[in-house]
Amino acid sequence: MTTTRTSRGLDKTVASATDAVADIPDGATLAVGGFGLCGIPSVLIQALLDQGTTDLRVVSNNCGVDDWGLGLLLGAGRISKMTASYVGENKEFERQFLSGELEVELVPQGTLAERLRAGGSGIAAFFTRxxxxxxxxxxxxxxxxxxxxxxxxxxxxxxxxxxxxxxxxxxxxxxxAIHADFALVHAATADRQGNLVFNKSARNFTPQAAMAGRVCIAQVEQLVEPGELDPDQIHLPGVYVHRVVEVGPDIEKRIEKRTVTPPVTEGGA
Structure with a gap:
């Protein structure tokens, strides 16, 4: 899949998530943005699940939960290796790891972020405490x-x-450094040239994951024309992004655990 040059310049938009992930082969290494379930590329993950791609080697902070995010690919037996910092929200992850079905590389969270960033910055390796x-x-x-x-x-x-x-x-x-064949990320806004803007904490590991992928695919909630984004507000420049698919603002977003304050009843707590 290639980008096209139009009167608007370098247009990296793709018609659908299905088209965007169509050339991801079995055995590919993926760098996936997100922290917990915040800022995950859920539509791209679902498209990859529907496609049937298997034997994936995934690098991400965590592996979603049992019924959402990367947990969908894991539950379907599509992930052969997981490189992550935190794996405690997924019971199927535990089962597969202890049964010998899943290879796991645990990496300190800051080290994981820096290994991804190094992969996209031409840094072969680094020393850390x-x-x-x-x-x-x-x-x-x-x-x-x-x-x-x-x-x-x-x-x-x-x-x-x-x-x-x-x-x-x-x-x-x-x-x-970590190098991935593809990166899957989510952004709040993008222009057709692939410049990305993230929403608050949904930024998390996404810029680093995007940089590490030889081909970066971004699902975005809002697509604008080139020149509409303030250059000073762009979080990730389009040089790192190869495909953009608009998924709209109404996609399903979940959290791992909902914690709320109990309602105060009349006459006391």
Whole structure:
């Protein structure tokens, strides 16, 4: 799928989510934006589910919940490896991991964001303090179980070096950049050239995920013409975005857990 040049310039719009994900093959690596269920590309995920794509290697902060977001792909057995920071909202995730059906790479949240950003910035690797002195650096973290209570695969040791700091010499662990075949992201507004604007906390990991994808597909609630967005308000420039599909503002949005204050009754709480 290619973008087209029209009188409006470089037009990256695609007619539907189905068309946008049509060339994502089995075995692809995906970088997916979102935090919990906030700012997830739910329409693109559903289109990928409907398409039947399988053996996906997904990089995202978490894997949705059992019946929404990336949890839909997981529940259908379409994800073979998950690289994430948090996996505690999905019971099917736990079952697949412990049964040996799913490979899991756990990454500290800040490290995950920086690995994605590095992938889109031409940075091969970087050193960080996060994870030093733990299995994150020393190796041995469970990545796949054998289905019988034993480990089939663990993480490998990483390079650790000592650097001077203001508080003296400290150890740092080497982390490699993440590169994905495709990135799936959600934005509040986009123009036809792929410049994106996010809504508050729905921004979360999305710019980094978008940067890491060799092909970035963005579902957007509102599509405007080039020049309508204030350049100073653009959160992600269109150079990182290859396809834009308008899904409208009325798409279903969920939260993991609804917490509300009990109503106050007459005469007391």
């Amino acid at each position: 996060a994870g030093t002195g733990t299995q994150m650096a020393e190796g041995g973290l469970p990545q796949r179980y054998d289905g019988a209570g034993g480990l089939a695969q663990t993480s490998a040791p990483k390079e650790v070096r000592t650097f001077p700091t203001d508080s003296g010499p400290r150890e740092f662990v080497l982390e490699e």
